[in-house]
Amino acid sequence: MRHVIKKGITLRFTISLLVITAILLTMLTSITSAVQVNRTSLIDNYLSKNEAYSKKLASNTSELLNTMQENIRAIADISGRDGSITPQMFDDLFQENTQYFNSILIADHNRVVRAISPHTTGVIVGDKLTSEQSMKAVTMKKTFVSEPYRATTGRLIILISAPITDKNGNYKGFVGGTIYLEEKNVLSTMLKEHFFGDGTYVYVVEENGDLIFHPEQRRVGQQVLQNEVVRKVVSGESGSQKVTNTLGRVFLAGYAHEPSSSWGIISQTPYEVIDKPLRHLVNRMLLFSLPFLILILVLAWWVASRIAKPLHTLAKFSDEATLKPVPAEDIPDIDSSYYEVRLLSQSVKIALQNMNQDLTHLRHEVNIDELTGLVNRRGFDSVMAGWLKSNVPFALILIDIDHFKQVNDTYGHVIGDEVLRYLARLMQLVASEEDVCFRYGGEEFGILIRHCGLVRAKDLADRLREQLAMTKSPTGQPITISAGISASPAHGHSAEQLVMRADEALYHSKENGRDRTTVSRGA
Known part of the structure; x- marks a missing residue:
């Protein structure tokens, strides 16, 4: 069946x-x-970028405050030397400093105003200053940058003052320059130049956690010490981290402390900005x-x-x-x-x-800087870690374009990007195929040279520097660079030590006139 x-x-x-x-x-x-x-x-890229950017802005802010204090001291010297300044002379001095101060004044040792410009501030000659900061200026008898405070005119201001002494060294009063925080001022003018289409923005806090600059003008003067990043930066720390701000939004923040004023500069990008490229990738x-x-x-x-x-x-x-x-x-x-x-x-x-090749290609792409085609910070970290683990001797050259902010300010960011690509091409021409050229961040670049000592590394850095000085850049003029060099194992056995030594050497190149190469003196 x-x-x-x-x-x-x-x-x-x-x-x-x-x-x-x-x-x-x-x-x-x-x-x-x-x-x-x-x-x-x-x-990692956003955190690294924002940290480097905040440090750069902190450096720029430090230079700006130094310039402003020098200008105030110069006015104080003129006033002390000449005994008195005519109203016309004082107005001329203010006109020379309008890019820095909203107003300047001279007060005697009793804090009585003897000169002021412009004449629309709400304070006139003969008025007596009653603010705690004016008392501090008279008591300290030295140049200082004040904390934000409300003036008698109702403005939220910062005072930069310098003492006036006569030819015999007798104290006569002080010269004060003011920054109106709730109006257009030198700080907002400088920082508003630094915005990006991805939502990244910069804000500045003083040592008590009060906002002294924010792209939303209404927030200036607010207390934001409850923000974890603000607490760190006002305590003197610099770094980067993911953070939730006082309004409940998540950001990728980089922060840097400006020591001369104890201000903190924070550059942060909304966390959701990474969603778009991820969706595009999928x-x-x-x-x-x-x-x-x-x-x-x-x-x-x-x-x-x-x-x-x-x-x-x-x-x-x-x-x-x-x-x-x-x-x-x-x-x-x-x-x-x-x-x-x-x-x-x-x-x-x-x-x-085919799919593994696609994945390998995508993983390779995340280690390449999109603008210059060089290895990015992540790739640099990976290469250095591998060489250190294998005990391969090598040299590290850190490179910074001199006065790059002026290039962007003068020619615009498009030409600035061309300058970055131009430097990247010359680096690859000077370096050998075994060397690793990378973009560290912003206008900072570097070269990892395998099996290399300090002499050869300095020779390579100088050849690159001299080639740049003899060649027209996309701006139509040559650019210059400053370089710092360290080597493994001579200057350390970790990536942090080698980067720190090279960065210190780079700092010395900057401090000693730029357009030069400095080799680290050792651990």
Whole structure:
């Protein structure tokens, strides 16, 4: 009696399902891995960029405050030397300093105003200053930058003062320059130049945690000490971290302390800014993989059919053979399935290789600076860590473009970007194929030189510096660079030590006139 066998899942369906599942899981793993790597890279890049940027702004702010204090001291010297300054002379002095101060005044040792410009401040000659900061200026008898305070005019201001002494050294009063924090001032003019389309912005706090600059003018004067980054920066720390601000928004913040005024400069980018490139990455991977997925699915169905067909033929023949005898010559010739299995394996292998190549390419891209094509900070860290782990001797050159802010201010950021690319090309021409040229951040670059001592590293840095000085940059004029050099193991056995030594040497190059190379003196 013939038994009727209930039809279940076919071999062709099972094989096809396994192949489809494997392909989809591989795609999901590849996309998830790529997104995670890219997310980490984006966060690290934004944190690194904001930290470097805040430190740069802190340096610029320090230079600005030094200039303002020097100008106030110069006016104090003129007043002390000449004994008195005519109103016209004082107005002329103010006009020479309008880019720095909203107003300037002279007060005697009793804090009585003897001269003021402009004459629309609400304070007139003969008025007596009653603020705590004016009392401090008279008591301290030295140059200082005040904390923000409300003047009698109702303005929130910062006072920069310098003492006046006569030819015999007797104290006569002080000269004060003011910054109106709630109006257009030198600080807001400088910092408002530094905004980006990705939502990044800068704000400044003084040592008590009060905002003295913020792109939202209404927030100036607010207390924001509850912000973790603000607490760190006013305590003298510099660094970067993910932070939730006082309004509940999450940011990737870099912060730097300005020691001469005890101000803190914070540059921060909204955390959600990384979502757009991640979505773009996922969409691009899906669109790129879709044609291959369709092709592989069709191929899998065909291979499954090829594998199942001979088995189905044999099963059908066996079923029919139970009903009637079949001569030996009528037994169907069943082809071996080994070829079809190898074909399927090879197809899947090719698909996986393509996807792995895509993932490898994407991982490579996150280590390359998009603007210059050089290795980025993340790639630099990876290379240095590998060389240190392998005990490979090498030299590190850190490079900074001199007066790069002036390039951006004079020619614009488009030309500034061309200058960065121009420097990157010359670095690659001067360096050998074994060397690693990288962009450290902003206008700061560097070269890692494998199996190299300090003499060869200095020679390479000087050749690059001299080549730049003799060649016209995209601005139409040559640019100059300052460089600092350290070497492993002479100057340290960790990345932090080597970067610190090279950075200190770079700082010495800057301090000693720029356009020069300095080798670290040692650990």
